[in-house]
Amino acid sequence: MTDLTRRTMIAAGLAAGATPAFAATPTAAPKPWGATPSARQLAWHRRERYAFIHFSINTFTDREWGYGDESPALFNPTDFDPDQIVGAAKAGGLTGIVLTAKHHDGFCLWPTLLTEHCIRNSPYKHGKGDIVGEMERAARRAGLSFGLYLSPWDRNHPEYGRPAYVDYYRKQIVELCTRYGELFEFWFDGANGGDGYYGGARETRQIDAPKYYNWPSIIALVHQHQPMACTFDPLGSDIRWVGNEDGIAGDPCWPTMPDHPYVQAEGNSGVRGAPLWWPAETNTSIRPGWFYHADEDAKVKSPARLVQFFDESVARGTNMHLNLPPDRRGRIADHDVAVLRSFGDAIRASFATDLAQGAVASASATRGPAFAPAKVLDGNRDTYWSTPDTVTTPTLTLDVPPGRPFDLIRIREHLPLGVRVTRFAVEAEVGGTWQRLATHACIGAQRIIRLPAPVSARRVRLVILEAPACPAISEFALFRSVAPVPVAPPKSSDPTVLSPRGWTVVAASAPGAEALLDIDGSTVWSLPAPSAASPASVTLDTGKAQTIAGFSLTPWRHPTPDAAPPRGYRVETSGDGRHWTPAGEGEFPNIAYALSTQRIAFAAPVQARFLRLTFTAVAKPAAKLAIADLGAFTR
Ligand code: FUL
Ligand code: CA
Numbered sequence: 001m002t003d004l005t006r007r008t009m010i011a012a013g014l015a016a017g018a019t020p021a022f023a024a025t026p027t028a029a030p031k032p033w034g035a036t037p038s039a040r041q042l043a044w045h046r047r048e049r050y051a052f053i054h055f056s057i058n059t060f061t062d063r064e065w066g067y068g069d070e071s072p073a074l075f076n077p078t079d080f081d082p083d084q085i086v087g088a089a090k091a092g093g094l095t096g097i098v099l100t101a102k103h104h105d106g107f108c109l110w111p112t113l114l115t116e117h118c119i120r121n122s123p124y125k126h127g128k129g130d131i132v133g134e135m136e137r138a139a140r141r142a143g144l145s146f147g148l149y150l151s152p153w154d155r156n157h158p159e160y161g162r163p164a165y166v167d168y169y170r171k172q173i174v175e176l177c178t179r180y181g182e183l184f185e186f187w188f189d190g191a192n193g194g195d196g197y198y199g200g201a202r203e204t205r206q207i208d209a210p211k212y213y214n215w216p217s218i219i220a221l222v223h224q225h226q227p228m229a230c231t232f233d234p235l236g237s238d239i240r241w242v243g244n245e246d247g248i249a250g251d252p253c254w255p256t257m258p259d260h261p262y263v264q265a266e267g268n269s270g271v272r273g274a275p276l277w278w279p280a281e282t283n284t285s286i287r288p289g290w291f292y293h294a295d296e297d298a299k300v301k302s303p304a305r306l307v308q309f310f311d312e313s314v315a316r317g318t319n320m321h322l323n324l325p326p327d328r329r330g331r332i333a334d335h336d337v338a339v340l341r342s343f344g345d346a347i348r349a350s351f352a353t354d355l356a357q358g359a360v361a362s363a364s365a366t367r368g369p370a371f372a373p374a375k376v377l378d379g380n381r382d383t384y385w386s387t388p389d390t391v392t393t394p395t396l397t398l399d400v401p402p403g404r405p406f407d408l409i410r411i412r413e414h415l416p417l418g419v420r421v422t423r424f425a426v427e428a429e430v431g432g433t434w435q436r437l438a439t440h441a442c443i444g445a446q447r448i449i450r451l452p453a454p455v456s457a458r459r460v461r462l463v464i465l466e467a468p469a470c471p472a473i474s475e476f477a478l479f480r481s482v483a484p485v486p487v488a489p490p491k492s493s494d495p496t497v498l499s500p501r502g503w504t505v506v507a508a509s510a511p512g513a514e515a516l517l518d519i520d521g522s523t524v525w526s527l528p529a530p531s532a533a534s535p536a537s538v539t540l541d542t543g544k545a546q547t548i549a550g551f552s553l554t555p556w557r558h559p560t561p562d563a564a565p566p567r568g569y570r571v572e573t574s575g576d577g578r579h580w581t582p583a584g585e586g587e588f589p590n591i592a593y594a595l596s597t598q599r600i601a602f603a604a605p606v607q608a609r610f611l612r613l614t615f616t617a618v619a620k621p622a623a624k625l626a627i628a629d630l631g632a633f634t635r
Helices: 001-010 040-045 055-062 082-091 129-143 163-179 208-223 264-267 293-300 303-312 334-350 373-377 514-518
Strands: 049-053 096-102 145-150 185-187 194-196 203-205 230-232 280-285 319-323 360-363 395-398 408-412 423-430 432-442 445-455 457-464 472-479 504-509 525-528 537-555 568-574 583-586 598-615 623-634
Touching: 040 208, 040 230, 049 082, 049 145, 082 096, 082 129, 096 129, 129 145, 129 163, 145 163, 163 208, 203 264, 208 230, 208 319, 264 334, 280 303, 280 525, 280 583, 303 319, 303 334, 303 423, 373 395, 373 472, 395 472, 432 445, 457 472, 504 514, 514 525, 514 537, 514 623, 537 568, 583 598, 598 623
Parallel strands: 049 096, 049 319, 096 145, 145 185, 185 230, 280 319
Antiparallel strands: 194 203, 360 395, 395 457, 408 445, 408 472, 423 432, 423 457, 504 537, 525 623, 537 598, 537 623, 568 583, 568 598
């Protein structure tokens, strides 16, 4: 039998074992199973990838969290170009922008009359600028959607922690929801409460967030003005946090969650069959920090690393939210743009041609002509293959045109009917033998399987192994991946940063301190938690006498419950490694939560060759101290 005749016979239902069991009368659609998405959640699931933009006072103070006492005069981008920023996102294949209208420091990027702590009092456009509006218009010009982040925590506001601040916060929401057209997302940050400026009080204020904000009423306020905006992430919001800031969704990552306040471990994987449709958004930054820091220019993720992020977010049915921090000019650095373009091109090319097009689909059971197997090939997410209610573990086979090796498989469920498949396998017939390519739990919005090597199969089948209800599969597609073009490693553009490459560890209170000097955030120096009686210390030789104005310390960004960064430091310098001069001592602000690089300036720059750092406590209770990197700067 020629390949063509075989395929024609299958199409006509004549091949052995492929007889479709069509019902005599048109059959009704299956009933939804379990929780199902709202219209705005459904629209959100189709976005797949979008950008986060962290741009504010911190860009100009080189911090990750501002204290709230920063002068608006500091906000002064020299060459703000919203089209360039949006263009970078678009090159990366991102379909929307979520901008930090206000971060924890309270500085507002739009000309609000609700506070003086805003762009009206900055030198940018002589106080006549509106970064939110300019970004919004640029996004729309480029055909991208627009959304906003508004930090609930406000370390500037004098009333933070009291009812008056919640009134203020609600007014901010109304301004943002009514001035900037349709928003697709509204982001409430979980980081909330702690020390801050608070109008000059300079104290610590703790709140009980769910009670203080009354989240359901705040979410309703957003939806009143923006019915299609998905809110992130308190209980009752449309989308949830994935439980880490490293861009890793669980495998599986169910879009359903129990109806109780967020639990981090549940958030990463979701809970099968739980009552809330509360899907995960997977976020991370293209750089270690959320805000731009010149000394992270050499630490931009590679295009291949972004493909890994795609595989650990989009491919597990969650949306990927990739942060791109504009620099002090108000632009995305050239290197980051090159990385985005390479990543975007690779994804575009990988998914440009569905190799299953032209295949013939057959199934072990079919609900009726409206739910025929071919519905998985029609490129329409609203049509799907299904089976009679009683058939929950059927098989769907694609008879693929020859000569089409593939290494990516994309399967989608028809989400309005809920997540129906619990476990499935994909198998391929290669050289006459069926082999199992992969087994997973959860399909959901989509499941993309990347094979270790291309497969040339005569037939490919989806085997539903376990399901509480008949399936509703809207797509079964095959692709051949295109690897991203490598981008030459970045160079640091900041001449004041001293590279620790070539430095040596002279002494350390525990082995492994070389990991501090490799400019690699994933390798760490880890040792038992120090105390005042038994401090940890490390002595570094920078190779030559030079001007040193301060040091930087990067915590380990993947802390386990038993490891924490240092709470504070004592730093000394030396010209000869024997005679030491104190250069400073203090606590790292917010290191336990933000886990961002700390830049500590000495009282004045010194001439020195050696640095000695001493740590006497961890930032939160933990058995171990862990530090990823150390560095220094000259100015
Ligand atoms: C966190 C914040 O504390 C970070 O600064 C950043 O905005 C990130 C997206 O969320 O909770
Ligand atoms: Ca390291």
